[in-house]
Every structure is written in structure tokens, then in C-alpha cells.
Amino acid sequence: MFDAVTKKGLTPLLGILKELGNIGIMFLQSIYWTFRRPFKLNYIFKQMEFIGVNSISVVIITGTFTGMVLALQSYYGFRKFGAEGLVGTTVALSMTRELGPVLTSLMVTGRAGSAMAAELGSMRVTEQIDALIVMALNPIKYLVVPRVIASFLMFPVLTSIANFVGIIGGYLVGVKLLGINEGAFINKIIKYLDPEDIYNGLIKAAVFGIIMSVISCYKGFYTRGGAEGVGRSTTEAVVMSSVTILVTDYVLTSLMF
Amino acid sequence: MEDTAIRIIDLHKSFGPQKVLDGINLEVETGKITVIIGKSGGGKSVLLKHIIGLLKPDSGEIWVNGNDITKLPEKELNEVRRSFGMLFQEAALFDSMDVFDNVAFPLREHTKLSDREIESVVEERLRQVGLLTFTEKMPSELSGGMRKRVGLARALVLDPDIILFDEPTSALDPIISLSILDLIRETQQRIQKTYVVISHDILGMFRIADKVAMLYGGKIIEYGTPYEIRRSTKEATKEFLKATKIPGFTGGSYEQQQDFP
Amino acid sequence: MSSSKISPELKVGILVLVSIMILFYMSFRIGRLGTFREGGYEITVTFANANGLDRRSPVQIAGVEVGKVKNIALDSYKAMLTLTIKEGVKVPVDSKIIVKAQGLLGDKYIEILPGTEKKFLAQGDRIKDVIPGIDFNEIFTQVNVAAKNFGETMGEFKDILGDKEKTNIKKSIANIESLSGDFRTFMTDNKGNITRVVNNTAVVSEKLSSIAKDIEQGKGTLGLLVKDDKLYNDAKETVTSLKNITKDIEEGKGTLGKFAKDETLYNDTKEAVSNIKEFTDGIKKGEGTLGKLVKDESLYNETEKAMKKIQKGAEGLEEITPVTILGTIFGFLF
Ligand SMILES: Nc1ncnc2c1ncn2[C@@H]1O[C@H](COP(=O)(O)OP(=O)(O)OP(=O)(O)O)[C@@H](O)[C@H]1O
């Protein structure tokens, strides 16, 4: 009786651990295959185009509006203390340290992570992955590594763009709309924003890129059950990536700052 | 060269409680076309995937070129795989590449041919399967039969020693079907490689087969020339051949068969 | 393969270039690259307490930024700071250095008060003349404690006691006197610099006003102080000095902010605060001897008037002080 209960309780836990282990293995494999010749540069560039270039619009829109709303919200708070000048600082710090990397990663996860899981999933169920193996080509190298590398490189790139447009958005709302003193706005940013804030944010983004791509590739790569399975993998990839990104964000933040 | 290209010894494979392969013993002769017949869901595709190392058996051995590939580590297994070509049942073309790139892919990854050489080889293969005008189509823009023909071109493009065909003629109309069979026969006679073909298409297969293996209940219950198979007295085989609904096909002779339309 | 004219490589290249430019621009604007480029020379200085200072905190002369704090390290339980001073800024060897804050909310920064020597500091030199920084926190707590003690003591006035130990009372009065003397000298020395003190005084006066109320209630007993002329005169004198102080304070109205720049004033304040402490302690010790204090109503009235004046001064100050700063003061205190 007791045994049955513990077993029932343990089974999902073991399942999670196993999944984490498998994801870890996929991560290690992709590191291993990253450094094996030949380097599939054209594959990497294609993925960089897909993950990076094609995400620009969504990242710019997200970043700008986040900066704008940050300015709006913090303005109402700071006005009570007569410290409107700190709006710029708030926008700049929140964007570079937190919202730039996290929101960019979540948006790109929704766009590219789901696509990764769906692509690899349908390659799995239509035996394209088997076809690669039969050709004596390692599917991790051909399918996973380019996506992981491209995400690793493109997430910081997109984040730095999000940071920039976010601060511009905050500037537009704060200075042009709410009439905060322009000099105070900019100087307070310059004064309180450290390069470390920006760099740590970008490091975060790179880590999120790895997390997102490894999880999404894993989910796609081990898809079972036809078209339905592909749909399931896609959903799971986005949910798991997003949750892991948020949890990791907390850990990284507490380590970095 | 050895006479036996692939030797399968007592191969077992179950998926959960379902026994799919239950002691397969088969010797595939070098330079011949071996056709494996058997009912749908009987485990033919599973057998083929074992031969190329996509699936690992529960027990048993598969010898190719002096290696038991069921026990080879990935690296050596890949060496063996380079001498294989495979046409998948659903073609398994790469969605992200057009027809030309799909066929050129093995050449690009495994040879040092120049772009021009690759182009001429690919075009030759595509001409053979009658798809030369479709080089820039994406797989999603092709019919099932066309995809299969591209898959065939891709399987043949490296001139491998052993080619595995999983139902090359299913989903093809009778005319194309015939021409594909002729293509298989013709290339095989020209390059004298080992072909393993899976099919339901009994009529067509008897047209090209050197040897026929009958897979039934997870075992090879018959193995011989088409003529011998048609002479078979085994119930399962007879029943299977009767399904062609051609009077006199069972127990008849291969030569007579040529007269049927 | 998609047949777009621009290759993925080119698109990705443009994107990466743009982001690197953004990164460089932002890094440059927020200064790290800026300081790297300018270079400069380093000098060191040791503070008892570097609380609130950071790497990259500004170093100023006359309000103009001339460098940054490069490093803060612990050196035999003191904070040793390395300052990077911009090339071309000459700092005389007899310069003084002080930690300051920009307003109450503001960040700490370092101000160099240039000396008059013709010799200048060079790479690796050390500024020896350090003026201790102002710790508002400390001041406020001290004032607060002093005010409380004062209040308690005043409460004890209510219990009028026998006429023993006049000497003790005298001592107390003398303390008050010397305190007010100190106060007066520092006021006259620093007229116009006073407003921060007033700030503190505002808090004290609030406490005082409640004390005054107490006294009012205790009128019957306390009101009529001693018959000893000497003592009476002393007390009266004290009140007059208090009056003078408040007058000075009132005159100092509107000159807020200068306080922070004057080290002597700061030291005086500290001294004054400790005097108040001493004085209240003295009174506490003299407990039970105060009873004999006189029956002169006018003294009481004078005292009350003085209190009111202090309050008024504080009110005037309140009007000219940004709400935020008062808010912070109260934040510190309560
Ligand atoms: N990966 C797998 N996991 C579980 N069961 C499988 C798997 N692959 C095949 N099977 C089962 O093995 C059996 C044989 O499948 P297989 O694909 O070999 O049939 P087949 O002989 O090729 O049939 P068809 O002629 O229809 O292609 C089927 O019942 C199938 O359900």
C-alpha cells in the first residue's frame, strides 16, 4: 500500500529527472558536435537569419513598448517624491538588467522555439532524422548544433537592440510626452547605468538562448506520435523553455548583481 | 567478394508486448535483388531498419562486410552505413530543401565533387526518375509518388553497395510503377549492387526479383527464387499469393507470368 | 533554399553590426570606454568610513567632475580609495579632501578642496588631509537622543525638591551656558551656513514644543523658579542666548546647502550635540536637587517665548525646504 503510494508519487518525479538528464545529454552532445569538423557554417547562418533577423520586428515592438510603459509607470511613482529624473534610470536599468533579456527571450521562444520543436518534430515523424542517420550524418550536428549556436549568438544581439529601443521608448514617453527634463533624464541614465548592467544582461540572454534552443530541439527531436505528437512537442517546448528561462533568470540575477 | 552481403541470424525484436520479429534468419546474396514480401504490419520496415542500424534488436546478429552491426559503436556503424543507400517508405525528403538539394545532399556531404559535377550527377538521376523539370520544387509541392521518385534518386546517387527500398512502388500509378521497377532492374543489372526491396506489389516484384523472402509471423518462412515461391506448398504463402486474384499465379511459373498484361 | 537576393550571411552580418554599434554607443555614453580613453593619474586617500562611495563615484573640484573613484580597498580597518584624476587637472599637495552627498537623497561623491601650494600631486601620491564626512544619519540620531534626554529632564523639573546641592544646578546651568556660548560662536562664525542645522533643529524643536506643553501643564510647580539671584540671572542669560541663536537661525534662512561645505560647522555641531548630552546627563545626575528652582514666572515665560521662536524658525525653514528632503528626514527619524 505504502509502496504503491510512494511509487505513484515518485514516478512523475523520476520522469522529470529523466527528462532533465536527457536535456543535459543533448546539451553536452551539442557542445561536443560543435567542435567537430566540418563546421556547418551555412546551416548556422540560416538559423541565425531565422532566429535573429526574422525576429527583429517583434523584438523592436516589444522592446519599445516595454520601455514606454516603464517610463509611464515609474513616472507616476516618482512624481510623488519629486524625483521624475529617475525615470530614465529606472527604464535603463530595468531594460538592460531584466526586461531586455527576459522579454526578448520569451518572445523569441514563442517564435523560434516553437518553430524548432515543430521542424524537428516533423522531421522525426516523417523519418527525415532517420534519413540523416542512414546517410551516416549525425542529426545533432546537422540539426541541433546550428540552432543552439545561432540562438546563443542571436539572443544577445536581439537583446541589445531591445535594450536600445526600450530606452528610446522610455525617452519618448518620459521627455517628449510627460515633459521630464531631458538633461536630467539622460544624465541620470549615464550616471547610474553601469556597463556591467548591459553586459550581464547580454550574458543572461546568451544563456537563455542556449536553454531555449536545447529544450526546443530536445522536445522536437524526441517527438512521438505523428502530427499530433508534433503539436504536443511544440507546446511543451515553449512552456518548458519559458519556465526554465524565468527560473534561470532568478538564479543568474542573484549570482550576478 | 563474398556471396552473402547481409547475413541475419536469429533476430528478435519486440515493441512492448508486441513481438514483431521473432527469429529472423536470412542471407541476402551479393549483387542480387532480394524482395521481401509479407503482410502489412508484419514487420518488413522494422527488419529493414535493423539492417541499417536504425533500430537495435533485442537479440540476434546482423553481419555486413564482416561486422556484426548490432554491436558496432556509432562511429564504425557510420562507416558501414556509407556503403548503404535507403529509400524510406514515405521518402523522408528534407522539407527544407528543394528537389535538387535533396538529391545533391549526400554528394555534398560525402564527396568532394565540384558544384558542376554534382549538378551533372543529380540531373542524370532526376532524368532517370523522370523529374528533371522539378528541380526547384519543394517536397511539400510534390505528390506522394513524385516524392518517392526523388527519394529513389537520392538513394541511388552515391552508388552504394547495398540499397534498401521500402516499398518503392506504393502510391505510384501503374505506368510509373512499371517504369520505376524497370529503373531498379536496369540500374541493378548495370552496377551489379545488392538490392533489398520490400513490397506488397507481388506482381511487380516478381518481375524484378532474383530471390524472394516471405516474412510471416515474425519469421522468414520461405526463401527462394520467384519460381520456387510460386511453387510453395505453404498455406501462408499460397494465401498471400492468391491475393493477387490472378488465376494460376500460385503454383504457376515465372515464365508464364510474362504473358499477363 | 529560398531564393531571396540577400543572402542569410549578409542579413545576419548587418544585424550583428547594428547591435555591436548599439553596444559601443551605449558603453561609450555611460562612460567606461570614456574613462579608458582619457586616462589620467592616480592618487590615494584613506577614509575612516567609505560608506556610500562606490567605484566610479565622481571626484569633484568646485563642483566640476575631475575624476572618479577607481578602487576601494580595506587598509588596516580603514577604507583606502584610489582616485583617477583626469590628465591636466593639477591638485596642489596641500589640498583637503572630503566626502559629500548631493542632497540628502543623493549619492556620495568626493570633493577636493584645493590648497594653495605650488607643488602638485603626481601619480601614486597620497592626500593626507582628510576631513571626516558628514553622516546625516549619525547627526540625526544624536540630536534625537539629546532631545529625548532633554525632555525627560524637563519632566523632572516638575518635582520640586529641597534646596540642597545648588552647586549641581549651577554646574548644569554652566553647562547650558557653555553650550550656548559654543552655539553662539559657531553661529556667528558660520552665519549664512546654518540652514542644515536648522533642519536638525526643526526636529529638536518639535520635541521641545512637546516639552513646553509639559511645562505648561506643570505651571503651578515649575513656573516659579528660584530666588537665588545668581542662578536666576544665569538662567535668564541662557534664555537670551537661545533667543540669539534662533535669531541667527532665522537670518540664515534660505541658505540651505552651504552647511555641507563647512567642516568647522560640522565639527561644532558635533560638539554641540555632545554638549547637550553632557548637559542633560548632568541634570540627570543632579536629580532631586532641582526642586529648589525659583518662582519667577517671567523666566518661564521667556523660556516659552524662546521655544516658540525656535519653532517659528523651523517653520520658516520648512517652507523653503523641498518636501522630499523633509520627508527623508522624517524617514530617518521615525
Ligand atoms: N517504433 C515503433 N514503436 C512501436 N511499435 C512499432 C514501431 N515501429 C513499428 N512498430 C510496430 O511494428 C509492427 C511492424 O511495423 P512495420 O512498419 O515493420 O510494418 P510493415 O511490415 O512495414 O507494414 P507496411 O507494409 O504497412 O509498411 C507494426 O505493428 C507497428 O505497430
Ligand SMILES: [Mg+2]
Ligand atoms: Mg513498412
